[in-house]
Amino acid sequence: MKLNRYLFTALISLAFTAIAQANTSNETENKEHTKPRIIALAPHIVEMLFDIGAGEQIIATTEHADYPAAATAIPRIGSSLRIQLERVIELQPDLIIAWKSGNPSDDLARIKQLGFNVVYSQPNNFADVAKELRLFGELSGHTEQGKQVADKYLADLADIKNQYQQKTPLLGFYEVWSRPITTIAKGSWPQQFLDICSISNPFYQSDARYPQVNIEQILQTNVDIIIQPLSENQADKEGYPWEKWSVIPAVKHQQIIELDADVVHRMTTRSLNALTDLCEQAEKSRSYYQKSSS
Numbered sequence: 501m502k503l504n505r506y507l508f509t510a511l512i513s514l515a516f517t518a519i520a521q522a523n524t525s526n527e528t529e530n531k532e533h534t535k536p537r538i539i540a541l542a543p544h545i546v547e548m549l550f551d552i553g554a555g556e557q558i559i560a561t562t563e564h565a566d567y568p569a570a571a572t573a574i575p576r577i578g579s580s581l582r583i584q585l586e587r588v589i590e591l592q593p594d595l596i597i598a599w600k601s602g603n604p605s606d607d608l609a610r611i612k613q614l615g616f617n618v619v620y621s622q623p624n625n626f627a628d629v630a631k632e633l634r635l636f637g638e639l640s641g642h643t644e645q646g647k648q649v650a651d652k653y654l655a656d657l658a659d660i661k662n663q664y665q666q667k668t669p670l671l672g673f674y675e676v677w678s679r680p681i682t683t684i685a686k687g688s689w690p691q692q693f694l695d696i697c698s699i700s701n702p703f704y705q706s707d708a709r710y711p712q713v714n715i716e717q718i719l720q721t722n723v724d725i726i727i728q729p730l731s732e733n734q735a736d737k738e739g740y741p742w743e744k745w746s747v748i749p750a751v752k753h754q755q756i757i758e759l760d761a762d763v764v765h766r767m768t769t770r771s772l773n774a775l776t777d778l779c780e781q782a783e784k785s786r787s788y789y790q791k792s793s794s
Contacts, residue, residue: 535641536594541583545597545621546571547768548633551649554640559591562603567762567770583607589614595639597621623767625692630654633769653769660696660772664779667698670786672725673718673750674701678740680712690729690764697779699725719747725785726750727778729761755788757781 539560540546546565549555555570560577577587580602588596588611598608600620612618619639623629630650637646674690676682684690685706694701702721703711726748728739739758742751750756757778764774 536639537591538640539577539588539591539593539596540565541578541597541603542599542621543567543571544623544767545599545636546574547766547770548629548636549597549640551769552633552637552640552642552646554636554642557640559593560587567766578603578607580604583611585610585614588616593617595619597636597639624687624689626657626771627654629767629769629771649769653772656772657775660775660779664697664783665695667783668786669698669700670724670782670789671702671721672699672727672782673703673721673723674727675729675740676710678738681714681718681740682710682712685709685711689767693764693775693778694727696775697782699727699778699782715745719745723748723750724789725755725757725782727757727759729759729764731761731765753788753792755785757785 535554535557537559538549538554538557540549540558541562543562543565546555546558546561547567549558550568550571555568558571558574561571561574562583563576563579565571565574565576575587577584577591582604585607594617596611596616596618598611598618598620600622608618619635621632623632630653633650633653634643634646637643637649640646672694674684674694676684676690683703683706684694684701685708686704688709691701691704693699702723703713703717726742728742730739742748742756746752759774759778763770764778
């Protein structure tokens with residue numbers, strides 16, 4: 501729900517009062533905070549900050565920030581639908597790291613209007629994760645740790661690519677959601693997983709990054725494998741009931757690959773765990789079909 505003009509004016513007044521009080525605090529207290537106090541407005545931001553050793557600097561976050569375990573103790577000040585501006589003002593963070601496409605744009609605009617230091621996160625691919633690890637390291641006072649974690653991440657990624665990217669392609673369907681059936685196309689975050697694991701996507705050229713499709717379209721593809729990520733945070737954990745469609749080769753031969761959606765869809769270093777898992781399971785499917793045809 502949008503704030504009305506009077507409430508927003510009150511918030512601005514409150515913000516200036518809080519800032520003035522913060523500026524008049526004694527120098528001894530200021531020296532105790534040599535590293536910035538951070539509000540991290542997305543689970544992937546929280547996770548990356550912990551990766552580089554800055555987890556203890558996070559003073560607030562949003563719902564679903566559940567990894568690592570220590571993240572569950574961080575106070576929540578919002579969701580993908582709303583950020584509690586009054587809590588932001590009360591906490592007076594030194595830095596806010598926001599998810600550009602995942603946080604409410606109107607709330608982010610108001611936060612900037614209130615004078616807070618806002619940096620945006622928007623990792624669209626594996627390379628972007630490494631860039632943000634380095635950036636967050638610089639911003640949080642953990643420059644060297646950020647660089648080390650990013651370098652290892654890219655080295656591990658290169659190893660996975662060398663191992664799987666030249667394998668014989670499999671034709672696979674990626675299920676993002678079951679009702680309605682939603683898949684992926686070029687430009688989506690999961691598409692890079694398929695590219696590296698040598699899995700061809702029959703809907704790659706779709707106009708939308710996450711197109712909705714129907715079962716008739718899927719039946720025409722004769723896919724070798726079906727990739728079905730499921731999430732523990734999902735209210736409805738049930739995937740699409742593929743067992744009804746044994747005419748699909750992937751169903752007939754029981755080549756349905758289940759992944760942890762909370763890992764594969766979260767733009768962090770753990771995404772490489774999901775990438776390895778997918779590539780390994782795809783390799784088993786590849787071997788199965790090779791043996792079946794011999």
